[in-house]
Amino acid sequence: MLRHFLTFCASKSRESKRLDPRQTRGTYEVLEQRTLLTASGFLTDFELTQSSETTQIVGRLFHDADGDGLQSSDELALSGWRVFVDDNRNGIYESDEISVTTGFDGGYQLSNISAGLHVISVDLADGWESSGEMPALWPNAASRSDTGTNLLQDAPQQATDNIVQALQRDHYAEQLVVQISDRILSDENALETIREKQALLGHSIIEQSQFGLELWDVGPSLHDAYSLWSSDPGIEYIGPNYEITDAQAQPNDELFDVMWGLDNTGQSGGSPDADIDAPEAWAMNTSIAEVVVGVIDSGIDYTHPDLAANIWTNPGEIPGNGIDDDGNGFIDDIHGWDFVDGDGDPMDGDGHGTHVAGTIAAQSNNAIGVAGVATNAKLMALRFLDDSGNGSIYNALLSLQYATMMGADITNNSWVGDSYFPGMQFAINQAAEAGSLYVVCAGNGRNNNDTSPTYPAGYLGDNVISVASTTDKDVLSSFSNYGATSVHVAAPGSNILSTKMGGGYTTKSGTSMAAPHVAGVASLLLSKRPDLTPAEVRAAILQGSDQVTALNGKTISNGRLNAANALMQVAPTNGMFVNVTQSTLTIDPIGVVSTSSQSSTYTQIIDDGDTGFFQSGFNAQRNSSVASAFDSDNHIIRGGEGSANWTFTNLVDGTYQVAATWAHKYDNKYNVTDAPFSVLDGNGQLLAANQIDQSVAPAEFSADGANWNVLATVDVSGGQLTVRLEPGSNANRYTVADAIRVERVVSTSAESAMVDDFFCCYGEHQN
Helix, strand or coil: CCCCCCEECCCCCCCCCCCCHHHCCCCCCCCCCCCCCECCCCCCCCCCCCCCCCCEEEEEEEECCCCCCCCCCCCCECCCCEEEECCCCCCCCCCCCCEEECCCCCEEEEECCCCEEEEEEECCCCCEEECCCCCCECHHHHHHHHHHHHHHHHCCCCCCCCHHHHHHCCEEEEEEEEEECHHHHCCHHHHHHHHHHHHHHCCEEEEECCCCEEEEECCCCHHHHHHHHHCCCCEEEEEEEEEEECCCCCCCCCCCCCCCCCCCCCCCCCCCCCCCCHHHHHHCCCCCCCCEEEEEECCCCCCCCCCHHHECCCCCCCCCCCCCCCCCCCCCCCCEEECCCCECCCCCCCCHHHHHHHHHHCCCCCCCCCCCCCCCCEEEEEECECCCCEEEHHHHHHHHHHHHHCCCCEEEECEEECCCCHHHHHHHHHHHHCCCEEEEECCCCCCECCCCCCECCCCCCCCEEEEEEECCCCCECCCCCECCCCCCEEEECCCEEEECCCCCEEEECCHHHHHHHHHHHHHHHHHHCCCCCHHHHHHHHHHCCEECHHHCCCCCCCEECCHHHHHHCECCCCEEEEEECCCEEECCCEEEEECCCCCEEECCCCECHHHHEEEECCEEECCCCCCCCCCCCEEEECCCCCEEEEEEECCCCEEEEEEEECCCCCCCCCECCCEEEEEEECCCCEEEEEEECCCCCCCCEEECCEEEEEEEEEEECCCEEEEEECCCCCCCCEEEECEEEEEECEEECCCCCCCCCCCCEEEECCC
8 A cells, every 4th residue: 555644743752503515615604693892883093192181982872773783863872881991802891990881871981091902892781782793803903814814825826736746645545535526416417427437447436425525446547547537527626545644753751740831930941921821811701602623633532531521512413322313424423423433433542632632622620630722612523543643635524524514613633744635625615614713733844834835734715724833932843844924823832731542641742732722722712702704713813922033934923822812802792992092082882782582671780879979977997898899998887877878860760679788897797687778769759668687698689799689669750869878776786888779670672663761870889
């Protein structure tokens, strides 16, 4: 058997979407995207103006009942919603972020904003999302990626090798990989003509797939068969069945106490912070969706204790019943498929795939082993290399087509060779049309891929990311391939600790180990924004990379992967980028819309209690447990006379729920059991009264970092409401004046043409 050697890139030492690849040729499937926070158009570009005045952002929020992103005359303003400067761009309001709540006209003004690029987000209530469309990335963010993309597109396309060149490379004897065209597959008579020609020539089918991909036995005259079929109009592409081989040398068996690639403190003698900033990325808390990563490799040890919880499971298949339950052509494909043995057990017999899988998504916070980059990703096991590391291009193609069909958001391809095969470019294009990212190692030949392309890293497409390897000293690994116009980014790849087949851990080196770092960061990005296109994911990764002098001219980005920076390139679904370049920036109205066809409620709060709070006879108390949700003091009284009053104005007429929270430095056990609250309208008329047991912490519901008890539900007219608290009856116990939450609940639905305006708020005392 003639053998063509392709190697691992290893040196010495969301419900799944489905797409049949046959249905994507010549078409582009427009995937449904999550609606984004919108302004009625793109931001206006302003010249940067130096000003000593306070910089502020001014805007307005409205209920976008028809979801078109534009405010029409019958779409009313939303008051009482929090708008904030989303410093870490995770879409979640945090207490140290600048925020305001919209007024009765939906308007807001964010002050003390520094010049530069920011994300403005809306604290959305359950059942609501932003409407219209705004770019996930700042328009200039893709510049570093675009440069590389253009360079790649301007380079000559790699043509199919001629017959002589193709057969000079090692391959399986007497075999051709053939893709029959859709036109033939859909025409029984035309397909029969192909089969008759096969029979006449003595060519037989060894294997065939539902994708139209077939493996033929053409006998000893491979040259003649290749010549006869390559010009047949019914054949999409044809080529030798190149062999892929695991050429991995013995790895370094020393175990590291910590994983320098994720967080480099200099523990291995390297340079501190020469890492991907994984802890910083995890701290952003951006993950909202599950991401499926297809690991096209030697399989995965899916029983490994650090991997088992993150192994993908086919939701449409019933284990062990011998039936193709989901009708995809594969029986009992529970965790993926073994294309070597042709069954549903993709267990790793070599170890390489298990190591790659651990870098992508080993379980974290489980008190054992290692942590993967994207600990919520699901790993689809696709085995095309046998226990000796040998495989074929035919099975590599089938693996990628399966991953595309079964909805893998990303595939990791840590294998490498020197042969261009048109079928693989075709399959990568299919993956792009399905919205799947193709992450591939650059190779380990110390080779300039610009001048001597290595495959599959050399294939083109907006969904391809080629990855070089770096050391713990932030330099290119000695074995790594590179390319200023063909390799996109570098990532840690030398002496990487990860999962080992059989349940242990080991270190390996190679661009095989670098690529899964990138696949993991891509998973984090898609978990934050499932609507990102592969091109947007790549742009965020490249733009967010750390610029490293040693990588200048070695990659398109000149940089090493940085997970936290990549996440910062992407706005959350409820946020939008704004570029503050002058003292006052006015942005277009922001719309939000109900996501349900059923009636739903929405409530929000506004912290204007500081301006509406007045007390007499109460004393301020300071304690770390006091008013922790609001980062300030509260007031107490024990005996005597006095009152605490919270007054809210500009309320829309309607029904409001009034709630209170309290905290005392002695865990409330010395508080009164009959704190007398009353609720008054603007004329001082009593609307409700209630006595509250403050010796027990409030616990009826949680909101905005605090627990609350409801005082009353009242009808408000005249635009004003006052909540009053007086001392309890026991002069030896404390009555606590802390915070009041006032909210109006409005029922609406996605079909409604308009919604009643509302105002809901909480008040906090001022010291």
